[in-house]
Amino acid sequence: MSASFPSLLHRLKRTSLVTQIILGLIAGIALALFAPDVAKSTAFIGKVFVAALKAVAPILVFVLVMASIANHKHGQETHIRPILFLYLLGTFAAAVVAVVASTLFPSSLVLSTQDVAVTAPGGIGEVLQSLLLSVVDNPVSALMNANFIGILAWAIGMGVAIRHAGDTTREVLGDLSNGVTLIVRLVIRFAPLGIFGLVASTLATSGFGALIGYAHLLAVLLGCMLFVALVMNPVIVFWKLRRNPYPLVLMCLRESGITAFFTRSSAANIPVNLELSKRLGLHEDTYSVSIPLGATINMAGAAITITVLTLAAVHTLGIAVDIPTAILLSVVAAICACGASGVAGGSLLLIPLACSLFGIPSEIAMQVVAVGFIIGVLQDSAETALNSSTDVLFTAAACLGEERKSLA
Structure with a gap:
């Protein structure tokens, strides 16, 4: 027995992380099916893991970005601009896909007088103001509250300042990173x-019974996300790389989407x-900035959620939508x-803002938000998986695309 345990650990160590995650996924489903009471008690394990990821993410981003900029050599290329372009292009394209799908397969909602105790932004100006205030946030507050826009701003500022420090200071920063x-x-x-x-606790507690009534809406949402992930994004990557995009x-x-699906947090x-x-061999000076930035602004899944649920409300109320x-x-x-938050359910609070384009009152819009929370078990998981995996995808596409140009 004592000899077999080290052997088991050795096998697990040799098994890839993705394979181990799939095994954990299967084990969680099996436990939820055959021992739901026991499965509910495993929620603590999941909470600890997500909490650990959220705990290390802010300090990791701050130190890594600061060290990368401080140790950046003059003349060394970064590819932030093309990545930003891909982020914006991908997010807008996802919204267009959602508009087309919602027009072809309109969804209807059962709207009631259910109240939702959340506060939504009052307009685009408020969203942009919130982003600007996040940039100038106190650095300690930004780290404590996982405000990644503020963390990025301070890390970039400190990194630029430390570039003029002595070699020893920059080496210490590199060791800390x-x-x-x-x-x-x-x-x-x-x-x-x-x-x-x-997986075990979510399936045992929620199940999928509550989702049956919203099967059509979920099908449109998940269909749009799958189309963007497997068709739209590969087209964008092919345009950038001029080769088969599907391996990447x-x-x-x-390797990114699976963990994001279950943590339901781009930040985590x-x-x-x-x-x-x-592991993909990308430029550290590039991805150390683009990945945390993507967790904040690269939100194709959020754009789909906002668009589909807004147009579902529009169709339910019989409001005509023209092309402009x-x-x-x-x-x-x-x-x-x-402007969506990097945490679970962040995009839902921006639905009333989109609904206001059609004159839909906030009372009805907040009922749409309530529907979003009901289907959030799948919707938010799939949304986060698309958002987070696309961060790496577009970063890799931009870096590899620029390398291809330099070799041409």
Whole structure:
């Protein structure tokens, strides 16, 4: 028995992390089916894993971005601009896909007088003001509250300042970055156990019974996300790389999308994406900035959620939508998605803003938000998987695309 246990650990160590996560997923489903009472008690394991990811993400981003900029050599290229372009293009394209799908397959909602105790932004100006205030947030507050826009701003500022410091200071910063990265890798190794707890407890507690009544709406939402992940994004990557995009697309979905699906937080998935970017051999100076930035502004899944649920409300109320209004909705949804929070359910609070384009009162819009929370078990998981995996995908596409140009 004592000899077999080290052998088992050795086999697990040799097994890839993705395989271990899939095994944890299967074990979680089996436990929820055959022992639901026991499965409910595993919620704590999942909460600990997500909490650990959220704990390391802010300090990792701050230290890694600061160290990358401080140790950046003059003349060394970064590819932030093309990545930003891909982020914006992908988010807008996702909103357009959602408009088309909602027009072809309109959904109807059962709206009631249910109240939702949440506060939604009053307009695009308020969303942009909130983003600007996040940039100038107190650095300690930004780290404590996982305000990644503020963390990025301070990390970039400190990194630029420390570039003029002595070599010893920059070496210490580099060593600190390596130390934090080592801790992150340790946390990620517990992903299979965390996924097991999340899956088992979620299925045992919620099940899928509540989702049956919204099957059509869910089909449109998930169909749009699958289309963007497997068709639209590969087209964009092919345009950038001029080669078969699917090996890269499927790798990002498999190694980033799976963990994001169950953590339901783009912010919590930042360490996973940084580790994947490193294994893909991308420029550290590039991905250390683009990955946390993508967790805030690259929100194709959020744009789909905002658009589909808004147009479901529009169809339910019998409001006509013309082409200019549909285009405007796509733009607004893309802008709103960039302001969505990097936590579970962040995009739902921006639905009333999109509904206001059609004169839908906030009382009805908040009922649409309530519907979003009901289907959130699948909707938010799929949305986060698309958002987070696309961060790595577009970062890799931009870096590899620029390398292709330099070699041409």
